Amino acid sequence: MNVLITGITGFAGSHLADYILENHPDVTVYGIVRWRSRMENVEHLRGKIHLIEGDIRDYVSIRSVIEEVKPEIIFHLAAQSFVPTSWKAPQETLTTNIIGQTNIFEAVRELGLNPAIQIAGSSEEYGLVYENEVPIKESNPLRPLSPYAVSKIAQDFLGYQYFKSYGMRIIRTRGFNHTGPRRGEVFVTSNFSKQIALIEKGKQEPVIKVGNLDAIRDFTDVRDMVRGYWFAATRGEPGEVYNICSGKGYRIKEILDMLLSFSKVKVKVELDPERLRPSDVPVLIGDNTKFREKTGWSPKIPFEKTVKDLLNYWRERV
Numbered sequence: 296m297n298v299l300i301t302g303i304t305g306f307a308g309s310h311l312a313d314y315i316l317e318n319h320p321d322v323t324v325y326g327i328v329r330w331r332s333r334m335e336n337v338e339h340l341r342g343k344i345h346l347i348e349g350d351i352r353d354y355v356s357i358r359s360v361i362e363e364v365k366p367e368i369i370f371h372l373a374a375q376s377f378v379p380t381s382w383k384a385p386q387e388t389l390t391t392n393i394i395g396q397t398n399i400f401e402a403v404r405e406l407g408l409n410p411a412i413q414i415a416g417s418s419e420e421y422g423l424v425y426e427n428e429v430p431i432k433e434s435n436p437l438r439p440l441s442p443y444a445v446s447k448i449a450q451d452f453l454g455y456q457y458f459k460s461y462g463m464r465i466i467r468t469r470g471f472n473h474t475g476p477r478r479g480e481v482f483v484t485s486n487f488s489k490q491i492a493l494i495e496k497g498k499q500e501p502v503i504k505v506g507n508l509d510a511i512r513d514f515t516d517v518r519d520m521v522r523g524y525w526f527a528a529t530r531g532e533p534g535e536v537y538n539i540c541s542g543k544g545y546r547i548k549e550i551l552d553m554l555l556s557f558s559k560v561k562v563k564v565e566l567d568p569e570r571l572r573p574s575d576v577p578v579l580i581g582d583n584t585k586f587r588e589k590t591g592w593s594p595k596i597p598f599e600k601t602v603k604d605l606l607n608y609w610r611e612r613v
């Protein structure tokens with residue numbers, strides 16, 4: 296069986312490739328790479344996966360990749376995924392995320408293929424959530440607070456619409472925050488870990504720059520998250536939407552304290568106003584009952600291990 300991963304050189308995409316190679320040796324993994332993609336996350340997979348050049352924003356290239364691979368499953372993980380960038384570059388975010396996905400759907404439709412397609416939505420789609428709505432179910436209203444969130448809602452609804460209109464086997468996942476080794480350095484857990492690793496090596500003065508430490512997020516280890524993506528594609532119901540999350544919320548301040556507890560450095564914590572957002576989502580804690588009941592998935596890796604692994608990842612790199 297051939298599977299195609301968009302975003303394979305990224306954080307979740309590379310872990311998904313690892314998961315499939317380890318657990319489903321009968322599967323041939325294909326991934327799409329842009330000509331300028333950074334390859335470090337898939338360096339260890341050279342010779343084990345097939346990388347084909349393409350760009351989800353370019354219909355012709357995507358159609359030709361899908362025609363060549365004829366995948367039985369497509370995992371659509373490629374995206375502009377950093378929330379703050381979506382305020383600085385809203386058009387680019389909307390184009391990459393919404394039009395990029397439309398190109399995949401249209402290519403599949405025009406080629407007359409019928410793969411299962413997992414699309415990576417986000418807990419950001421829920422946006423503003425009231426206290427009495429936590430833990431958040433899939434049926435919660437969506438009140439987006441960033442262009443990124445709007446782009447993910449559009450992807451989500453296009454998934455629903457293409458399922459309804461054409462019977463395409465699209466499974467929508469709403470992944471809550473996930474982290475672990477290879478996490479991009481702009482994201483909070485990775486950014487704090489990198490700063491601590493730099494301070495440990497004497498390469499940064501002992502001051503940690505932070506943004507809003509009061510936000511609460513529900514974190515899952517990326518290795519559990521990608522197993523969730525596999526379960527969604529292979530056991531999920533086409534047309535349905537599933538939260539993938541741990542159900543436990545951490546204040547960002549608690550995560551910083553946890554990271555610092557794994558290190559001997561003494562630091563000063565300093566607010567960097569540049570890191571504050573025009574509107575930040577205050578709390579995201581998910582209810583994963585629907586997904587667990589449908590697929591049997593549950594998170595396995597404790598958050599402390601995730602955070603330690605991430606800190607060690609940066610210790611080896613700075």
Ligand code: GDD
Nearest residue numbers: 376378417418419471472481482483505506507510547570
């Ligand atoms: N990035 C960053 N840097 N965030 C900080 C910082 C900092 O220095 N200090 C505090 N924060 C707060 C942010 O304001 C936010 O409330 C929280 O930490 C998490 O920020 P990110 O790690 O940037 O992730 P996110 O929650 O905005 O988005 C991530 O999770 C979504 C799922 O909920 C991304 O991975 C999205 O692509 C994903 O959809």
